[in-house]
Amino acid sequence: MPQSSHSQIATGQAARIAKRLLNHWKHKFDVSESETLLQIFMPTAEIQLSPDTAHLNVAIIATTPDADLPRLEQVVLDHLIRMGQEELSAEWLRSE
Template identity: 55%
Template sequence: MKSSANIATLDAKRIAKRLVNHWKHKFEVAETEDQFSIFMPQATVVMNALTEHLSVQIVTEDTDNTALENVVLDHLNRMAQQEFQADWSHTN
């Protein structure tokens, strides 16, 4: 399943980089100029830093990504030190 959300922020790159740095001790990570990836055992999180938002995709084999969506959003909130709202869309 793939979950996607766009989070409105002007600090997308900084927030994504902080989250990658936070999780690089636990998981394999990769980053380019504007794309940040976290490779977990059961999921891949890809964040694209755009001008006015952070695009987040979570890809898993699970049929329900709700718990991981909440974990990722909670960590993004902590990295940004603010509360974001995310409307997740889902595709198989």
């Protein structure tokens, strides 16, 4: 069963930073975009971004056993901070 990590990150610009992150990474990874979900397909995990008015819901789903969730959580958060140019924090909930 794949491991995953989820967080609800408080921000008033969830849609904007999700779109910027998708555009930033689409040159490196396959991506998919619908009205409610943006997906980034990394070699070891799938990143799902689902913006709403006050939060950006983020899911990191391991697709291989060697996915390093703690590292991916930090990479995603660091990039979201860069994209939004605001301080963001995330409490990640992991599940098996």
